[in-house]
Amino acid sequence: MIFTTKWYETVEPAGCKQRQSIVKALGLALGLLFSGHALSQNLVTNPGFENGASGWNTSGTTSAQIIESSGRSGNRLTHWSADSSYTVSTYQTITGLTPGTYRLSAYTIGGNTDDATLFASNCGNQNSQTAIPAAAWGNWTQVVLDNIQVTGSSCTIGIYTQNSDWTSIDDVNFELQSPPPGSGNDTAVEILAGKGFNYARIRLLVTPPDSYALHQDLDYVIAMAKEAKANNMNILLDIFYSNWWADPGQNWAPAEWFNQDVNTLENTVYNYTRDVLNQMAAEGVLPNMVQIGNEVNPGMLWNLGNISDNGWGNFVRFTNSGYDAVKSVSNNIPVIIHYAGVGSSATSWYASYTNNGGKMDAIGLSFYEMWHGTINDATTTISSLHSYFNVPVYMVETAAYWTSSDAGSTTSYPQTKQGQYDYLFDLTNAVKNINGFAGLFYWGATWTQSNNWLNAPDWQDDDAATRSLFDSNAQVNPAASAIVDAGGLSIRGVDISEAHYIESNGVEYLDN
Structure with missing residues (x-):
């Protein structure tokens, strides 16, 4: 019956x-x-x-x-x-x-x-x-x-x-x-690992809303990290310290931390970071690198950590607390501080950060041609940053269009599959021999067929889907091979934060 x-x-x-x-x-x-x-x-x-x-x-x-x-x-x-x-x-x-x-x-x-x-x-x-x-x-x-x-x-x-x-x-x-994702055929992570990506970047939120592509609580992150490890990929953990998107326009503290004073919040950052890493270690997926905050140009953990409102002091206390927590778990995990953009403003920002006592082992940049300038602007900035601060520099986010931008953004490269490939190939060639450049990460790689999974009623466009490494049929784009084809980079990274959620909603990724 x-x-x-x-x-x-x-x-x-x-x-x-x-x-x-x-x-x-x-x-x-x-x-x-x-x-x-x-x-x-x-x-x-x-x-x-x-x-x-x-x-x-x-x-x-x-x-x-x-x-x-x-x-x-x-x-x-x-x-x-x-x-x-x-x-x-x-x-x-x-x-x-x-x-x-x-x-x-x-x-x-x-x-x-x-x-x-x-x-x-x-x-x-x-x-x-x-x-x-x-x-x-x-x-x-x-x-x-x-x-x-x-x-x-x-x-x-x-x-x-x-x-x-x-x-x-x-x-x-x-x-x-x-079988779990990753043990069958053609999961997104398997396909991307097969194209030569050897590092997985995964964002972590404190209590995600389970909408607007934000589903990455610790259990989810551990599951994603396990599949990445099973496919011989290392892990860059991107800790948002937020329940929402963290970027130059918004970097709010989680609601459950919002009413804490500076001293309490500093301790919360330490304990939360340490607990996250210990739990990941217990599951066999201790990250190889950690980002303290995401695109922290305006600070993080607003409002106390908002640089424009409160200066650098609170923000640096919070990032240093996260840094110290990482080192308490393993002194061998490099800590990245992440800035969105290139040019002299990036150098000035990191100078202010370090002059105010900010700790970091490496610099992470977001670089998108439609918002930040030319590839030459990026290479000049990378050289300047390494020369000035003597730490490795990563490009932890970049992307290019495989079809016309849903937001109407303009780029020098054609918004086609060939244009996407050419951008990533040329970018890799431009950065791979720069002294101090350590690795390149592609953002939004698995973002496709949003009508099956994306619950974001307030968004006016779905621009991320037009920059994915998979087309609207979830077929992998030629650009997924561009970094390997260009050669010369030992760290070839890709952000896989959405992959499991998208697959759990019926999207089947296709290799070529």
Whole structure:
């Protein structure tokens, strides 16, 4: 017997509130199955409740959770209360997961389960649940929730009951159904690694809004880093210290940090940075380089870190706190301070930064021809910066159009696939022999088919899609090979921050 599984925007293990918005109904084959599945590696702790409730958490009417004997195998979990009204959730968060498609199952027996569900939440982009039906006493029946998409490295699974006569559960199972991104064919990261990119740049936000292409919390970043590492790519971690886009026009502190004073915020930056790196190290993906802030021309962690309002002092305290946190984890990780633009203003900015005590191991520049000038302007700036500060200089962002700019931007290179290739080839040739130049990173490489995934109603254009290294069919562009074709760069980087989210929304990247 097969039922339809429904996907929900909000499924809360702590209380499981009733207000839930259905956003997608899966096909019948992905539903609630009553059958005997032979599942593989079970990732659940204490799945049969043989150790009581060890490994499980309870919320709601905790007295309604009972561990009883006479289970399918040993003990069983029962939700029941003599009270006229109750809600209870029994759940656990499974960590260290590889992104992919998972299955959750459990056995149920007897009862009157008018409002009992098996759920998976906080696994990535969507949460899911399905009803636990009544089953004849003495006949243990398996309930299966298929096609759970895990895009980060953790998932919360559990059982929720509200005002049910009683519900009994045993032998909970959570397993990987299908290979993760990167283990099959033609993921974006695989394709880009195959074109010669050997460094992945990934942005990290504190609490991203899950819209406007901002989905990169720590779980997501760890999952992306694992795929990059699996494809022999090193990691440049770009820490935004924000919940929103950080650039020369906006660099706001996260809402949860906004009311902190300078001393508290300085400590928060240190602790947050150190915790991020320690968690990534524990997952085997300690970054090879770290950016403290993104395009910090106006400072960061506004308003306290806004240079125009408060001078350089607060901003430098914040960047130095991040710098020190990185070094407390590993003294071998270079720290980059990132400025958007080229020309004398870049040299003046870094002079002010260092004169005010700012720490850095390397300089990172954004250079876009449509906004910042010519390739010659960029090479002159790189030479000047290395000569003045004697640190490596990276171009951590650049891009060019493969089709007409959606924003109407003008460039000296034709806005065609050949023009995109020529720009990147010429840029690589121009910078590769500059003393002190260390590496080049392409921004927005995987940004394609935005109608499938981009929730950004206030944006007036989708200019990033016209600068991607994949066309509107998600076919890789010739420019993806331009850096290798030009030769001479040991660090060939690409920003992959959107890749997993785009793939989880059905976009299939194509190699040539």
